[in-house]
Amino acid sequence: MISRILIFFPKLLLSLLILMSLTTPSFGEGPKGSKVEKATSLFEKGNMLSQKKDFKNAIFAYQESIKIDPSLASVHYNLANVYVAVGNFEGAIAEYKKAIKLNPKMSDFHRNLGFAYALSKDGDNAKKKYEELKKMDPVQAEVLFQWIQQGKEAKK
Numbered sequence: 001m002i003s004r005i006l007i008f009f010p011k012l013l014l015s016l017l018i019l020m021s022l023t024t025p026s027f028g029e030g031p032k033g034s035k036v037e038k039a040t041s042l043f044e045k046g047n048m049l050s051q052k053k054d055f056k057n058a059i060f061a062y063q064e065s066i067k068i069d070p071s072l073a074s075v076h077y078n079l080a081n082v083y084v085a086v087g088n089f090e091g092a093i094a095e096y097k098k099a100i101k102l103n104p105k106m107s108d109f110h111r112n113l114g115f116a117y118a119l120s121k122d123g124d125n126a127k128k129k130y131e132e133l134k135k136m137d138p139v140q141a142e143v144l145f146q147w148i149q150q151g152k153e154a155k156k
Contacts, residue, residue, distance in 0.1 A: 073102035107137035
């Protein structure tokens with residue numbers, strides 16, 4: 001699946017991989033051995049693995065972090081980014097929705113959800129997310145629009 005995306009969406013995929021390299025920051029550390037420290041450590045491990053394109057192990061690290069503390073929106077968001085990279089758009093959409101539920105004001109989360117809808121060929125939801133994002137953050141709405149346009153042009 002990823003090879004098909006590479007053929008049809010080279011510019012789009014490059015944009016996403018650049019975006020993934022700009023992972024959300026760590027959310028702080030708790031006391032040694034605490035739940036927050038363990039979840040943060042796994043989150044950071046997932047970020048490192050994802051930047052090395054070791055997506056299988058990055059997914060595992062993010063999932064383990066979520067098991068420890070499912071309330072960390074950044075972990076859901078980064079897991080969703082990796083799911084997009086491996087072509088699991090259904091999983092990405094679910095994780096972006098969880099991140100948005102935890103932190104509804106993060107426009108990046110909404111932008112990437114719209115992107116995942118577009119990649120999964122769900123144009124109606126991609127358009128709805130774009131319209132919603134225009135009101136929330138016009139700059140991020142424009143980024144989403146550009147990504148969708150690049151994908152359309154790559155198909156031609």
